[in-house]
Each structure stands twice: as C-alpha cells, then as structure tokens.
Amino acid sequence: PETAFAVWADSHPRTYKLRRAIDIVMPPMGKNEVLPLRSGDYDIAKLITDLEEGQLTGCVKMICDERLSRGALLLFRGRAVGCIYGKKPMVEPYPIESAIQMLLLDSFLPETKLTIYDLPDEVILSMSAMFLGVPVLEKDYADHKTLEALNKLLRKETAILSATGANEMCLAFLHEGEIFGTYHVDDQKFSDRGASFDEVMDKAEDSKLEISILPSEMTTDKVLFGYGLSTTLEVMKGQTPIEM
Secondary structure, eight states: OOHHHHHHHHSOOOOOOOSSSSSGGGOSSSSSOOOOOGGGGGGGHHHHHHHHHHHHHHHEEETTTTTTTTEEEEEEETTEEEEOOOOEEESSSHHHHHHHHHHHHHSSSOOOOOEEEEOOHHHHHHHHHHHHEEEGGGGGGOOOOOOHHHHHHHHOOOEHHHHOSSSOOOEEEETTTTTEEEEEETTTTESSSSSHHHHHHHHTTTOOEEEEOOOOGGGGGGGGOOBBBBHHHHHHHHHHHHOO
C-alpha cells in the first residue's frame, strides 16, 4: 500500500503554486499558544513514531537556523499529506516527497525548533489538495468568482481555494461540498465566514484564483492515504546518514 500510494502521487504532477512560506499553514485554533520544542531535548526518532502511532491530525512546523531552513508538515491520522520546505538561497519549492525527507533530516539537528499542534480534519484534508490534489482549469470556474458561487460549482468536493492579490492571500477550505472556513494568511486569522476571500478577489483586477481538488478515492478505506513517516525514515537511511 505504501508503494501504491507513492506511485499514484508521482503519476499526478501538481501545478499548484505555493507563493508563501510556512505561514500559509494556519496556527492552532485553540486559545493556548503552543511553544516550540528543541530537538536536542527529545528522541526525535521516537517523537516521529509517536506522531505516527498517535495518528495526529495537524501540523509540525520546523525552524532550523543551522541550515537556514523552515518547514511545515501536514499530518492526517499520523501520515504526511503535505509538506512545505524551504531554505536560503533556494527559490523553488521541493516536491512533496523530497520536502518531507529534508524536513525530517533537519529535525534531527539539536538546535532545531519544532512546534506541533492539532488542526481539524477539514482543514488538513482541504490543504492536502495543494500537494496531492488535481488542479481545476481556469476556464472551468471563470464565471464563478465569489466564494458562494464556487461552493455551488464544486458541490461535494474536498478542495483548497486560494485568492491572491497584490499583497495578500486568503485560503478557503472546502470539505465534502461545504465551506469549513477561510484563513487570511497575512493576518494569520481563521474565520468561518468568506468575507476575506471575496474582498481579496474584489480588490484588484489582477487578483489570482487557484483551485485544487482532492480526489474522493484518496480518503476511502481502499487507499492508504499519505506518506508513512517511519517508511520515509527507512528510505532515508539508505541515502543519508541519520543519527538516531
């Protein structure tokens, strides 16, 4: 099942453009702020296993000053379904499998800071469409420029919608045909209303809309959805020395 999913993912290249760094992933929805962990204070291999076996649905954010890298790993029931990784002076983002490996590798450095927190299933599944979804052609939604109209167009789909203006960006999370909420990236604010999304679209004539749909079969019992963290570490052992 692990290999089958990887083959499927490799055969469906993404065209969704990630224009922002790890701030594109929303912070925790709870009131209590989550403090970073220092990797050197933990057994990282065991921590990774715990995340997998504990079936965390949420995010792991990584900051590594030694390698000038930043990353965000999206987990659904303990499996990786999205990953953003960047480091200076790199410009283009890594493909998802490479990004996962690079983030995990940097996580073993003792001064790396990790922040781990839960996010709702609806947010993670919607955001996973950025990495594992199928982009919608612009001609198919050219006449649907409001969030309400797009919601009707996409019906029962799980998808991510992004509205990008000159200096701002807003995401809308669509889960099984229902808008779960919107996230204004610049303000780092989540809302259960779509006003911010429509405002970004209305502000400038050159505002950009992108949509990517998560195939429905990905979340059925027939598919082992996402990349296994332990399996990824095993693959990495044969490529790069990892101190555990």
